[in-house]
Amino acid sequence: MPIPVTILGATGLVGQVFCERLSGHPLFKIAALVAGPESAGIPYGEAVQWRRPGPVPAEVAALSIAAAPERLSTPIAFSALSPEASARLEAPYADAGAWIFTNASTHRMDPDVPLVVPEINGDHLPRALNQGRTGAIVANPNCTTVGLALALAPLQRRFGLQGTRVVSLQARSGAGLQAGQLMELTDDLIPHITGEAQKIALELPKILGQWEPNAPPTPAAVEVTATCMRVPVPHGHTLCVDITLENAATERELHEAWTSFEGLSGAATLHSAPRPLIHVDSDPDAPRPAAHRDRGEGLAVSVGGLTRLDASRRRWSFVTLSHNLIRGAAGGAILTAEDAHRRGLLDD
Ligand SMILES: NC(=O)c1ccc[n+]([C@@H]2O[C@H](COP(=O)([O-])OP(=O)(O)OC[C@H]3O[C@@H](n4cnc5c(N)ncnc54)[C@H](OP(=O)(O)O)[C@@H]3O)[C@@H](O)[C@H]2O)c1
Known part of the structure; x- marks a missing residue:
C-alpha cells in the first residue's frame, strides 16, 4: 500500500514537479496539498499557474488546496515551501511526528539534519533519528x-x-x-x-x-x-x-x-x-x-x-x-525518500 503524503507549497515551481512525479508513484500517494491561504479551498487545477509540460495530473487536478494546517494528516510531507513558511512550519510538523523531506534552506546546516544526495551519502539518513523529534527533517541540498x-x-x-x-x-x-x-x-x-x-x-x-x-x-x-x-x-x-x-x-x-x-x-x-x-x-x-x-x-x-x-x-x-527543479529539488527529494524507505526508516 502506498504511504499517503502531503505536498507543502504545492502550487510553486518545485511543488508542481512533486505533483507530476508523485502521481502514480508506487511507494507514495498524494493525499493532501498545501499552499498559501489565498488558494485554500480551491481545486488544485484551478488555483495553480501550471508551468510544466502536459496537463495538470488527474490525481491532483480536483484535490482541494488547504492552508497550512496545525498538524499534518499524513506521516510524510514533501516540502516546497518558501523559506519563510518553511522556517515557521516544518519543525512543528516534524516534532508532531511527520517525516519532512524539504527543499528549503532553513534546516540544511542543522547538525542532526541529513543533507542528502542518496548516491553519495544516503548512509547519513539514520542520523535523522537523533533529532529528538517524533518525526524528522531531511533536507535536499541547494x-x-x-x-x-x-x-x-x-x-x-x-x-x-x-x-x-x-x-x-x-x-x-x-x-x-x-x-x-x-x-x-x-x-x-x-x-x-x-x-x-x-x-x-x-x-x-x-x-x-x-x-x-x-x-x-x-x-x-x-x-x-x-x-x-x-x-x-x-x-x-x-x-x-x-x-x-x-x-x-x-x-x-x-x-x-x-x-x-x-x-x-x-x-x-x-x-x-x-x-x-x-x-x-x-x-x-x-x-x-x-x-x-x-x-x-x-x-x-x-x-x-x-x-x-x-x-x-x-x-x-x-x-x-x-536539472534544478528535478535532480536539484523535487526529483532529488523523492529519491531520498525512496532511500529512507529502503532503509526501513519510514516503517512506522
Ligand atoms: N526553484 C528551484 O529550482 C529550487 C531548487 C531547490 C530548492 N528550492 C527551494 O524550494 C522551495 C520552493 O521553491 P519554488 O521555486 O517552488 O518557489 P515558489 O515557486 O515561489 O513556490 C513557493 C510555494 O510556497 C507556498 N507558500 C508560501 N507561503 C506559504 C504559507 N504561508 N503557507 C503555505 N504555503 C506557502 C506558495 O504558495 P502560494 O503560491 O499559494 O503562495 C508556493 O506554493 C524554496 O524554499 C526554494 O528555495 C527551489
Whole structure:
C-alpha cells in the first residue's frame, strides 16, 4: 500500500514537479496539498499557474488546496515551501511526528539534519533519528550544490579532492514563481545571486563528509569558492568547475571514475534512480541545458569540456549540468525518500 503524503507549497515551481512525479508513484500517494491561504479551498487545477509540460495530473487536478494546517494528516510531507513558511512550519510538523523531506534552506546546516544526495551519502539518513523529534527533517541540498556534488564525488572517492572553484550559470526557474520578474529574464544576466556561494561552500563539505553512527559529523576538508549568476535559460544549472585533486589522474581515469559511478550500494536500485547516473560528453558543444537537462528523466548529471590545467595532472576544469527543479529539488527529494524507505526508516 502506498504511504499517503502531503505536498507543502504545492502550487510553486518545485511543488508542481512533486505533483507530476508523485502521481502514480508506487511507494507514495498524494493525499493532501498545501499552499498559501489565498488558494485554500480551491481545486488544485484551478488555483495553480501550471508551468510544466502536459496537463495538470488527474490525481491532483480536483484535490482541494488547504492552508497550512496545525498538524499534518499524513506521516510524510514533501516540502516546497518558501523559506519563510518553511522556517515557521516544518519543525512543528516534524516534532508532531511527520517525516519532512524539504527543499528549503532553513534546516540544511542543522547538525542532526541529513543533507542528502542518496548516491553519495544516503548512509547519513539514520542520523535523522537523533533529532529528538517524533518525526524528522531531511533536507535536499541547494539546487546548484546537488549537481556539483554528484560530479565531484566520484573524483573525491578515487583521487582525493583538495579544492574547487565554481562559476554557476543558473536557470530562471531556480528563483521560483515568487521571484516574479526573474522568470521573465531575457537578453540579460544577474551577475550575483545573494547567499548562493555561501550555501555551496557550506553544503558541499557536509555532503562529502563522514557521518558515522554516534559520532559528530565531520565535513570533508575541501576548499570551495563560487560565483553564482542567473542566466536567461528556463531550466538547468550549468557550472564551470576547476578542481585540484590530491593525487594525479589521467583524462581516461577521470572519465572512467565518472562513467562507472553508481554511488552507495543499493542506490542504483531505487525506483527513480537514473541509469546511467553521469553522462560524459566528448562533444565540445555539450552539455547544453535544452538538449541534456532531461537525461535520466531529469535525475542524471552531465559532464563535459574536461581540460587539464597544468602539468601536475592534479588541476582540471570541466563543465557540469543538472536539472534544478528535478535532480536539484523535487526529483532529488523523492529519491531520498525512496532511500529512507529502503532503509526501513519510514516503517512506522
Ligand atoms: N526553484 C528551484 O529550482 C529550487 C531548487 C531547490 C530548492 N528550492 C527551494 O524550494 C522551495 C520552493 O521553491 P519554488 O521555486 O517552488 O518557489 P515558489 O515557486 O515561489 O513556490 C513557493 C510555494 O510556497 C507556498 N507558500 C508560501 N507561503 C506559504 C504559507 N504561508 N503557507 C503555505 N504555503 C506557502 C506558495 O504558495 P502560494 O503560491 O499559494 O503562495 C508556493 O506554493 C524554496 O524554499 C526554494 O528555495 C527551489
